[in-house]
Amino acid sequence: MLTFTQRKPPNPHTAVTLTLALTAQERTRSRHHFETEDGQIVCLRLPRGMVLQNGDILQDETSNSMIRVIAKPEPVFTVTAQTALLLIRAAYHLGNRHVPIEITADYLRLSPDLVLRAMLEKLGLKVHEEVLPFQPEGGAYGHHHTY
Known part of the structure; x- marks a missing residue:
């Protein structure tokens, strides 16, 4: 079994043997x-607290095999608003609830939660159910991307 212990910066030119x-x-x-998409079992043994990002490359501890991590599509709510202020207000309220969210200039994305959906709709935002890769913010206190 391959055991991945090191993270390398994302690089589209790195030769990888597997995708996870x-x-x-x-x-x-x-x-x-x-389990990889082709059914191979792999082990991650990375420093505790490390959060992987889409495109990260991991290296096996003995064979130097490389695997690329990709963000798997999953059920999400995508939240849009008619104004930037409404979107900022929604981010504020979700942040107060310590909800992992993906933040962009045009939308917020979060894991499905019916209570949060009702709150967001009451605030005047539109909530769409989708199945997409979800890449929430890492947080200001240590869940950032380091190499």
Whole structure:
């Protein structure tokens, strides 16, 4: 079994032997066994607290094999607003609830939650159910991307 212990910066030119599709939650697991899309079991043994990002490359501890991590499509709510202020207000309220969210200038994205959906709609935002890669913000206190 391949055991990946090192993270390399994303690089589209790196020769990889495998691809590992992981949900946002799975990308927070630094020590776990996963199955690749072709059925191979791999082990991650990375420093605790490391959060993987879409495109990260992991290196096996003995064979130097490389695997690329990709963000796996998963159910999400995509939130849009008619004004930037409404979108900022929604981000504020979701942040107060410590909800992992993906933030862009045009939308917010979060894991499905019916209570949060009702709150967002009451605030005047539109909520769309989709199945897409989810890449939430890492947080200001240590869940950032380091190499």
